[in-house]
Amino acid sequence: MLQVxxxxxGGWGGELAAGLAVTLALAASALPLGLIGGLALAFATHSxxxxxxxxxxxxAGAFRGIxxxxxxxxxxxxxxxxxxxxxxxxxxxxxxxxxxFLAGTLTLGLVFGAYASEVFLGVLKTLDGSSIEAAxxxxxxxxxxxxxxxxxxxxxxxxxxxxxxxxxxxxxxxxVSVVACDELMRKSYLGATSTGDHILFYGVACLCYxxxxxxxxxxxxxxxxxxxRGRSRG
Amino acid sequence: xxxxxxxxxxxxxxxxxxxxxxxxxxxGEVKVASEGTYKxxxxxxxxxQLTGFDVELAAAICKAAGLDCVMVTMDxxxxxxxxxxxxxxxxxxxxxxxxxxxxxxxxxxxxxxxxKRFVSCAPDKFKKSGPExxxxxxxxxxxxxxxxxxxxxxxxxxxxxxxxxMDEAFADLSAGRLDLALSQDATGYAFISSPAGKGCAFxxxxxxxxxxxxxxxxxxxRQSDAEIVAALNAxxxxxxxxxxxxxxxxxxxxxxx
Amino acid sequence: MAKPPFNPRPEGSSGYLRVGxxxxxxxxxxxxxxxxxxxxxxxxxxxAAASPLLLxxxxxxxxxxxxxxxxxxxxxxxxxxxxxxxxxxxKIAIRAFCIAFRGTPxxxxxxxxxxxxxxxxxxxxxxxxxxxxxxxxxxxxxxxxLNSAAYQTRIIHGALVNLPREQTDAALSLGLxxxxxxxxxxxxxxxxxxxxxxxxxxxxxxxxxxxxxLVTVLDLLGTAKYLVGQSLDFGFYILxxxxxxxxxxxxxxxxxxxxxxxTRHLSPAG
Numbered sequence: 029m030l031q032v033x034x035x036x037x038g039g040w041g042g043e044l045a046a047g048l049a050v051t052l053a054l055a056a057s058a059l060p061l062g063l064i065g066g067l068a069l070a071f072a073t074h075s076x077x078x079x080x081x082x083x084x085x086x087x088a089g090a091f092r093g094i095x096x097x098x099x100x101x102x103x104x105x106x107x108x109x110x111x112x113x114x115x116x117x118x119x120x121x122x123x124x125x126x127x128x129f130l131a132g133t134l135t136l137g138l139v140f141g142a143y144a145s146e147v148f149l150g151v152l153k154t155l156d157g158s159s160i161e162a163a164x165x166x167x168x169x170x171x172x173x174x175x176x177x178x179x180x181x182x183x184x185x186x187x188x189x190x191x192x193x194x195x196x197x198x199x200x201x202x203x204v205s206v207v208a209c210d211e212l213m214r215k216s217y218l219g220a221t222s223t224g225d226h227i228l229f230y231g232v233a234c235l236c237y238x239x240x241x242x243x244x245x246x247x248x249x250x251x252x253x254x255x256x257r258g259r260s261r262g
Numbered sequence: 263x264x265x266x267x268x269x270x271x272x273x274x275x276x277x278x279x280x281x282x283x284x285x286x287x288x289x290g291e292v293k294v295a296s297e298g299t300y301k302x303x304x305x306x307x308x309x310x311q312l313t314g315f316d317v318e319l320a321a322a323i324c325k326a327a328g329l330d331c332v333m334v335t336m337d338x339x340x341x342x343x344x345x346x347x348x349x350x351x352x353x354x355x356x357x358x359x360x361x362x363x364x365x366x367x368x369x370x371x372x373x374x375x376x377x378k379r380f381v382s383c384a385p386d387k388f389k390k391s392g393p394e395x396x397x398x399x400x401x402x403x404x405x406x407x408x409x410x411x412x413x414x415x416x417x418x419x420x421x422x423x424x425x426x427x428m429d430e431a432f433a434d435l436s437a438g439r440l441d442l443a444l445s446q447d448a449t450g451y452a453f454i455s456s457p458a459g460k461g462c463a464f465x466x467x468x469x470x471x472x473x474x475x476x477x478x479x480x481x482x483x484r485q486s487d488a489e490i491v492a493a494l495n496a497x498x499x500x501x502x503x504x505x506x507x508x509x510x511x512x513x514x515x516x517x518x519x
Numbered sequence: 520m521a522k523p524p525f526n527p528r529p530e531g532s533s534g535y536l537r538v539g540x541x542x543x544x545x546x547x548x549x550x551x552x553x554x555x556x557x558x559x560x561x562x563x564x565x566x567a568a569a570s571p572l573l574l575x576x577x578x579x580x581x582x583x584x585x586x587x588x589x590x591x592x593x594x595x596x597x598x599x600x601x602x603x604x605x606x607x608x609x610k611i612a613i614r615a616f617c618i619a620f621r622g623t624p625x626x627x628x629x630x631x632x633x634x635x636x637x638x639x640x641x642x643x644x645x646x647x648x649x650x651x652x653x654x655x656x657x658x659x660x661x662x663x664x665l666n667s668a669a670y671q672t673r674i675i676h677g678a679l680v681n682l683p684r685e686q687t688d689a690a691l692s693l694g695l696x697x698x699x700x701x702x703x704x705x706x707x708x709x710x711x712x713x714x715x716x717x718x719x720x721x722x723x724x725x726x727x728x729x730x731x732x733l734v735t736v737l738d739l740l741g742t743a744k745y746l747v748g749q750s751l752d753f754g755f756y757i758l759x760x761x762x763x764x765x766x767x768x769x770x771x772x773x774x775x776x777x778x779x780x781x782t783r784h785l786s787p788a789g
Contacts, residue, residue, distance in 0.1 A: 043310045093764035095726035098740055098756060105753050108347040125293075125349060195622075202624035206733065208336040213627060218306050221299050221429045224458050226634035234623045234631060241622035339748050346751065366751070402735075406748045423735050424745070437637030438644075439653050 040219040040229070047215030048236055054132050054201040054211055059194070061137025066144025067182075073149060084145070091142035096200050099139060104131035104207045132204030132211075136197050143196075147189035151182050184255045191248040195241050202237070212236060291332050292490060294320045294481075295350040298335035299427040302452040302514055303356055315448075315514045319373060320354045320481070322506050327497030329490070337426055339405055342366070345484060352494075353482040356446060358408040360476035368485045370494045372478030374519040377470040378409055380442045381450045383435055383462040388442060391466030396420045399441040404428045409444040412474045436462065444469075446479075448519050546761065569746050569755065576742030577762055579656075583728045583738060586660050588721055591667030598672040603701075613672070620669035625727045628666060633658040633734050659731040667724055674716045678709035711781060718774030722767045729763075739763065 072084035091099065108126040115124065159181070163173050183190075205214035212233055220229035296304035296316050303316035312333055324331035331352075336344060344350045345367065358376045359369045382388040388399070393416045402423035403409040413422055423440060425431040432453045434440045445453075447468060453459040469475065483491050501507045511519055598616070601609050620628065636643060636652035643649040651657050682705055690700035732741030743759035 039308055040310075046310075089768065090760075090764055093722075093726075093767035094760045095729035095740065095763055097729045097732075098743075098760055098763065101744075101753075101756050102760060105343055105347065105756075108344075108349055112348055199622075199624040202626050203730070205626075206337070207340070208334075213624070216627075217630070218298060218310075220630075220634060221427075221433070222301075222306050222308070224433075224638070226433075226638045227631065230627060230631035230635065234619070234627050237624060237627060238619060238622040242618065339744065342751055343747070343753065405745065425735060426733065433634065433637055437640045437653075438649070439637065439655070 040215070040223075043215045043219065044212065044229075044232065044236075047210060047212035050129070050209065050211040051198070051201050051213075052240070054129065054136060054204060054209070055194070055198045057133040058136035058140055058197055058201075061133065062140025062144055062193070062197070063190075065137060065141025066148055069141060069145035070148035070152060073145070074152070088142045088145050091138050092146075096135065096139055097203050097206065100131060100135045100203055100207060103135045103138070104128065107131055107134065128204060128207035128209030131207055132201065132209050135204075136200060139200065140193055140197055143193050144186075144190060147186045147193070148182055150189070151185040154185070155181060184252075187248065187252045187255065191245070191252070194248065195244060198240055198244065199237065292324065292329050292352060293334055293350040294324070294331050294352040294354050295334050295336050295341055295344065296320070296354045297338050297427055299429040300338075300355065300449070301429060301456070303449065304335070304354070305429075315510065315519075316354050316356060318510055318513075319507070320352070322501050322510065323373075323481075323494055323497040325497070326500040326506070327493040329493055329497070338407075339426060342406070345482065348484075351483060351487065351490065356449075356479050357482050358476040359478055359480045360408060360474075363476075363482070366485075367482040368488065368491050369480040369482055370491055371498055372480050373498065374448070374479045375470070376408070376475050376479045377447045377468040378412070378444055378475060379447045379450050379468050380444050380465045381432075381435065381453060381459075381462055382442045382465045383438070383459070384441070385461075385463040385465060388465050391442065393417050393419060396442065400439070401442050401444065402431050402434065402440040403444040404431060408475050409446075412469070412471075413444055415474070432458065448515055451515065451517075542765070572737075572742050572746065573739065573755075573758065573762070576737055576739040576759075577766070579736070580725065580728055580738040580740075581766070583656075583659060583663065583731060583736075584721070584725045587663035587728070588667050588671075588724055590660070590664040591671055594664060594668035595671035595675065598668060599675055602672070602676055617669040617673055620666050621673065625662070625666055626730045626733065629659065629662045629730055629734065632662050655734045655736050656731075659728070659734065659736055663724055663728060666727075667720060670720055670723075671717065674713050674720065675706075675709060678713040678716075679705060681712065682708055714774070714778045714781065718771070718778070721774065722770050725767055725770060726763065 069084045069088050072080050075081050075084075094102075104126065107130070111124045111126050155178075159177050160173060163177050168176075201211060202213035204211055205217060208214070216229040216233040220226040223229075296312075296314070298304055298306055298312060300314070300316075302314055304312065304314040306312055312335060317333055320331065320333070334350065336350070338355055341350070341353045341355060345353055353367075356374075356376070357363070357369075359372065363369070380388075380391045388396070396417060397419040399420050400423060401413055401417050401420045402425060403413055404427060405424035410424055413420075423431075423434070425434070428443075428445055428449055431440065431443045431445070435443045435453075436458050442465060443450075447464075450464060454462050454464070481494060483494075498507075598613050601613050604610070632652075633655065636649075636658065640649055640652070643652055652661075686705060686708065687700065690704040691697070695704070728738060729740040731738045732744055735741075737745065739759055739762060743755045746755040747753050
């Protein structure tokens with residue numbers, strides 16, 4: 029039985045390992061998109077213009093309410109369609125393949141951003157203005173205040189919530205297998221369908237996911253402890 | 263804090279990775295899609311190699327036609343949409359040539375016949391396969407296929423299950439979730455000859471009513487790609503003439519497809 | 520006292536505003552997608568033919584969600600009871616179960632159970648269990664019950680553990696037996712804290728149940744997929760998306776209302 033899993037041309041071990049790498053790449057690529065998107069949505073919710081506020085709320089609500097699998101389908105087909113429309117408009121002649129990986133990255137990023145905005149909004153509510161007032165008194169401008177005061181605080185206080193989102197994202201990456209992206213779940217599916225050893229392949233896949241999530245959880249908790257060093261009550 | 267300064271760079275790097283991984287703009291290639299989960303026509307070996315009768319046939323036709331073809335895999339239920347959206351150029355998935363489909367896509371000449379037969383893994387229980395005989399039983403096949411249309415038309419009295427792929431349907435058949443599966447006879451034959459299909463057998467006669475099953479199986483393309491269709495047809499004629507087709511046929515099946 | 524740097528949105532926006540926002544977001548996103556992506560829009564006759572199917576799918580999604588979460592709650596109660604026993608092997612086993620089901624994707628769990636059961640169907644037949652796992656819907660509900668049980672156990676256990684120690688001390692010093700202290704004093708308070716996460720769990724399962732479409736179950740997404748395959752018009756996906764947003768939003772509103780009602784005795788802003 030274990031022979032099926034060996035690395036090298038005879039077994040599926042190499043394929044599964046490659047799939048694992050793609051899974052991690054998917055989640056890692058979605059991360060910057062999601063963080064930036066979440067910040068943008070959170071700040072947009074505090075805009076003075078009503079239409080910006082309401083659009084942000086609607087967008088976030090929509091992507092929190094649509095199942096990730098369906099969002100993936102919409103992005104996959106819709107994205108390809110948009111590209112097909114846009115290329116002739118831009119005068120380009122070639123063809124751009126909107127790959128499953130790209131659709132997966134965008135989907136995971138969008139969903140991450142929608143939930144991250146909630147995390148950031150919650151953190152923003154608890155911030156008081158004392159450190160900002162101090163910085164302003166020292167003569168720091170808007171951008172440095174944002175970069176050195178607000179963002180680090182947002183990040184540190186939001187880390188527990190964001191850690192959960194990271195774990196969700198890693199697990200949701202398994203859905204991208206449905207659009208023929210060769211990550212871990214798809215490789216397990218192909219192996220299982222090809223050999224009939226369903227329990228073996230899906231069991232191994234589950235063990236891999238457990239390994240990733242447990243390791244991530246431990247690392248993120250340690251990071252949070254380190255960031256909260258020397259502070260009372262977070 | 264050093265990490266605040268590092269962070270934007272890390273983000274930029276991750277974003278760059280994402281973009282690079284995603285960009286796959288190519289021109290001039292012909293993308294041929296098959297399922298990868300459709301033994302013995304398109305499947306993966308242990309080393310992750312895509313192979314199968316349909317895959318090798320398409321490769322041979324392309325070579326004879328002088329086209330630069332790339333084999334990709336995707337789920338069958340997404341293929342028509344993908345073809346329409348120019349994600350792929352050719353559907354090589356055992357699609358039967360029917361009048362209904364000809365309205366939306368262009369087909370090459372027939373690459374193989376498309377008779378269908380029922381398979382059962384409890385052949386003593388199911389001796390006949392008429393609609394009356396199978397009333398109340400669980401019958402399944404792949405979704406969006408001519409087999410699916412046939413079952414929906416004639417076997418409304420049975421419990422119909424539609425699957426993403428034929429391999430999944432066969433998995434459920436040998437597990438006993440399905441009583442009978444309708445598939446192309448070559449596929450059914452491959453399943454029966456495999457270890458998973460031990461004890462299973464064909465039930466009933468070959469179904470090849472052209473009204474439902476069309477004139478055989480062909481490669482499907484967009485109607486706007488008429489030159490590629492012509493090139494593929496030329497390639498097909500060539501390999502039929504020079505014996506490549508027959509060699510491939512014999513490699514996979516003991517009968518002529 | 521320093522003024523907060525950002526003006527928070529006014530508290531207590533009325534329920535009508537929320538419902539309005541919900542409908543607007545659902546319809547707005549749907550229209551936007553249709554516009555951008557040039558879907559042909561659902562024609563009149565197609566819609567008439569499709570709506571009963573879609574409603575059936577919606578009903579099935581609701582059924583799967585409610586059944587799984589309720590059964591999961593019952594199973595979770597059992598797991599919680601086990602966790603509170605002073606018996607390490609049981610605690611370790613339950614923790615392992617929770618780690619397994621919280622650390623893996625729902626799709627992997629479903630495939631493992633569905634195809635795994637198929638692989639060992641002979642064994643299951645001998646154990647007279649095959650009739651259950653034979654049906655894909657049963658497999659889906661089974662998977663999500665276990666999944667939800669793991670999450671609910673963690674939520675309530677977390678809420679219990681975070682209660683101030685004084686509550687337990689006070690209850691016990693009043694001479695209340697342990698079980699009564701647990702059920703009459705601690706759990707109600709814990710459940711109050713757990714309301715929000717439990718509401719999240721409900722919406723989470725609603726969305727996650729869409730993977731049932733991958734194993735031949737015709738829930739809302741499965742029906743939409745079937746319709747898109749038949750018509751080649753992916754407007755049905757957009758329609759399904761709007762229905763999901765409305766469903767999740769409705770659940771959200773109800774849970775929020777319950778939470779407001781049950782915590783009305785607490786002072787505002789904590």
